[in-house]
Amino acid sequence: MATTANAISIGTLLNSAANPIVVPRVQRPYSWEASETKELWDDILEFHNRYPGEAINSREYFMGAVVGQMKEAPGGNFVEILDGQQRLATLTILLSVLRDRLAITDPDGARNIQMNNIAKFVRLGAPPEYLITLNKVDRVYFRQEVQEFPKDAVEEPRSASHILIKKAREFFERKFVEHAETEDISHTDLAYRLHSVIFSNLKVVFIHSDSWDDVSDIFERLNDRGKGLSTLNLLRNHVLSKSPLHQQDDIETFWEQVYSLSQSASKVDTFLRHFWITYRGDVKKQSLFKEIKAVMATPSTPEALKDPYKFSYSLASDADMYKEILASRHNDPGCARWLRAIQTMGATALLPAALACSDGWRGTADQMALLRALVTTFVRFSVISGGDSSSLESAAYKVAYRVRGGCDLSEALDILRPLLRSDEQVIENFTTLSIPNAKSGYQRHLLEELENHLSDSTGDQNGGLEKSTADSSVLWIEHIYPQSPGKNWERWDLHDALVNRLGNLTLVHKKLNASASNKSFASKKVIYADSGLTLNSYLCDLGDWTPQQVEERQAILAAKVPLAWPLF
Numbered sequence: 001m002a003t004t005a006n007a008i009s010i011g012t013l014l015n016s017a018a019n020p021i022v023v024p025r026v027q028r029p030y031s032w033e034a035s036e037t038k039e040l041w042d043d044i045l046e047f048h049n050r051y052p053g054e055a056i057n058s059r060e061y062f063m064g065a066v067v068g069q070m071k072e073a074p075g076g077n078f079v080e081i082l083d084g085q086q087r088l089a090t091l092t093i094l095l096s097v098l099r100d101r102l103a104i105t106d107p108d109g110a111r112n113i114q115m116n117n118i119a120k121f122v123r124l125g126a127p128p129e130y131l132i133t134l135n136k137v138d139r140v141y142f143r144q145e146v147q148e149f150p151k152d153a154v155e156e157p158r159s160a161s162h163i164l165i166k167k168a169r170e171f172f173e174r175k176f177v178e179h180a181e182t183e184d185i186s187h188t189d190l191a192y193r194l195h196s197v198i199f200s201n202l203k204v205v206f207i208h209s210d211s212w213d214d215v216s217d218i219f220e221r222l223n224d225r226g227k228g229l230s231t232l233n234l235l236r237n238h239v240l241s242k243s244p245l246h247q248q249d250d251i252e253t254f255w256e257q258v259y260s261l262s263q264s265a266s267k268v269d270t271f272l273r274h275f276w277i278t279y280r281g282d283v284k285k286q287s288l289f290k291e292i293k294a295v296m297a298t299p300s301t302p303e304a305l306k307d308p309y310k311f312s313y314s315l316a317s318d319a320d321m322y323k324e325i326l327a328s329r330h331n332d333p334g335c336a337r338w339l340r341a342i343q344t345m346g347a348t349a350l351l352p353a354a355l356a357c358s359d360g361w362r363g364t365a366d367q368m369a370l371l372r373a374l375v376t377t378f379v380r381f382s383v384i385s386g387g388d389s390s391s392l393e394s395a396a397y398k399v400a401y402r403v404r405g406g407c408d409l410s411e412a413l414d415i416l417r418p419l420l421r422s423d424e425q426v427i428e429n430f431t432t433l434s435i436p437n438a439k440s441g442y443q444r445h446l447l448e449e450l451e452n453h454l455s456d457s458t459g460d461q462n463g464g465l466e467k468s469t470a471d472s473s474v475l476w477i478e479h480i481y482p483q484s485p486g487k488n489w490e491r492w493d494l495h496d497a498l499v500n501r502l503g504n505l506t507l508v509h510k511k512l513n514a515s516a517s518n519k520s521f522a523s524k525k526v527i528y529a530d531s532g533l534t535l536n537s538y539l540c541d542l543g544d545w546t547p548q549q550v551e552e553r554q555a556i557l558a559a560k561v562p563l564a565w566p567l568f
Contacts, residue, residue, distance in 0.1 A: 003209040011199035016120030028233035029137040029161035159259040243308035254316035274352040278404040332364040338371035352400035381419040423562040430558040453564040455534040486518035503554025521545040
C-alpha cells in the first residue's frame with residue numbers, strides 16, 4: 001500500500017468504528033508536562049470561545065500530523081502509531097474527564113463517550129477493547145486512571161510518566177470546574193460542548209502506510225516539531241530495536257525498573273549519565289546518547305555494555321542501588337551518614353562514585369571510608385575554599401570510573417588528595433565563611449558535623465556514630481542575630497556581611513526555632529540552653545551578641561574544622 005495522507009477529525013481517529021491505536025514498545029512513555037497540557041486546554045477553550053453557538057459548525061482547528069503503520073493481526077487490524085501518541089493520549093484523558101462529569105448528570109452521555117471514544121464493545125462477556133493502548137510502561141496505569149469506567153482500584157504511580165498522567169487528569173478536572181463557574185454554564189452543557197469541539201472540529205493529517213521504512217522516515221522528519229525525546233527514551237528505543245524479539249519483554253521489565261527510579265524524568269536522565277560515567281568516565285549530557293550508541297556498536301566493547309539484554313540488566317540493577325543512595329539508605333550506619341551528607345549538600349558530582357563503590361566494593365569499611373573522603377573533599381575544597389566545580393567533578397568522576405574498573409581504596413583516595421587544601425588554608429577560609437540561605441544544605445551539614453565533633457558523639461574514628469544530629473529531622477538552622485531585626489535588635493551596620501556568617505548560625509529544635517524568631521539575645525539564650533546541643537553552650541555564657549562575638553565564635557569553630565573533616 002502506498003503512503004496515504006488524509007485530513008480527518010480526532011473523532012474519526014478515536015472512534016469505535018476505527019482501527020485501534022497501539023503505541024509500540026519502542027516509543028517513549030507519556031511525557032507531556034504541565035506546559036503542554038495547559039497549551040492544549042487553552043487552545044481548545046480559545047477555539048470554543050472564538051466561535052460561540054452554531055458559529056463553530058464546519059470550523060476546523062488543525063493539530064498537526066499523526067503518523068502510523070497499518071498492521072494486521074488475528075483479532076483485527078490496528079494502527080501502530082509513531083508520532084501523535086502524546087496528543088491522542090492527552091485528548092483521551094480530557095475525554096475521560098468529560099465522561100466522568102456527565103456520569104453525575106447524564107449517565108447515557110457518559111456511556112456514549114466511553115463506548116464510542118475511549119473503548120468499544122466487542123461481544124457479550126468480553127472486556128471492552130480500548131481505542132488507544134499505550135506502551136508497557138504506562139498501559140496498566142493509563143487504563144486504570146483514565147480508560148476504565150466505572151473506575152476500580154488505581155495503583156499508585158510508579159514512574160515519572162504515571163505522575164504526568166495523573167497530573168494531566170487533575171489539571172483538566174480543575175480547569176473544567178473553574179470554567180463552568182466563571183462562565184456560569186452547567187457541567188452537562190460544557191461537557192457536551194467540549195466533546196463536540198474535540199470530536200468534530202479538531203483535525204489532523206493522518207499519514208499511514210503498511211511500510212515501516214516509509215512511516216519511520218516520515219516520523220524522523222517530523223519529530224523535531226514536537227517534544228524532543230529525552231536521552232533515556234532515545235536509548236530505550238535504540239536498545240529495544242537492537243534486541244531479539246524473545247528478549248524484549250524482559251528488557252522492557254528492566255526499563256520499567258529504571259523509569260520507576262524517580263517521579264522526575266530529569267532525575268532519571270541524570271542517573272543514566274552517572275551510570276555511564278562509572279563505566280566510561282566523564283561525558284557531557286548533550287552527547288550522552290551519541291556516545292552510548294557508538295560504544296554499543298563497537299565490536300571491542302565488553303558484552304555488559306554492548307549486549308542489549310545485559311546492558312539493560314546492568315542499568316536496572318544500578319537504578320535500584322541509585323534509588324537507595326538518593327534515599328540515604330544503607331545497612332551500615334556510617335555509610336548512611338555520609339550518603340545523607342551528600343544529599344544534604346546537593347553534592348550530585350559525588351553520586352557516580354557513591355554508585356560505583358556501592359556496586360564494586362562489598363566491604364562496608366572501604367565504602368564508608370571512600371564516602372567520608374568524598375564528603376570531606378567536597379567540604380574542604382568546594383564549600384569552605386570555593387574551589388571551581390569542574391576540578392571537583394573531574395576528580396570525583398575519575399574516582400567513579402576507577403572504582404568501577406576495580407581500583408582499591410588507596411588509589412581512589414590518591415585521586416582526591418590534591419583537592420583537600422591544607423589545614424591552615426581551610427581554617428583561614430572558614431574564619432570568614434558566609435553561606436547564603438540559597439545554600440542552606442551547606443549551612444546544615446557544617447553545623448551538624450561541628451555539633452557531632454563538639455559533643456564527642458563520634459563512636460569511632462572511621463565515621464560511625466553512636467548518636468548523630470544528622471539522624472534528627474527536627475533540627476532547624478537558627479540565625480542568632482536575626483535575618484530581619486525587629487524591635488529587640490538594632491540593625492547592624494554590616495548586616496548583609498554578617499547575617500549568614502557561620503559564626504552567626506546555629507542549630508535548634510524546630511519548636512525552639514519557631515519560638516526564638518526575633519526575640520532578644522537574652523531570651524534566645526534560654527532557648528539555646530534548652531536545645532541540649534554542645535554547639536550552643538558557648539552562647540549561653542555570653543552577656544550580649546555583637547559583630548565581635550560573631551567573629552570570635554567563628555574563629556573557635558574554624559579551629560575545629562580539620563578535626564571534623566580530617567585529612568586522609
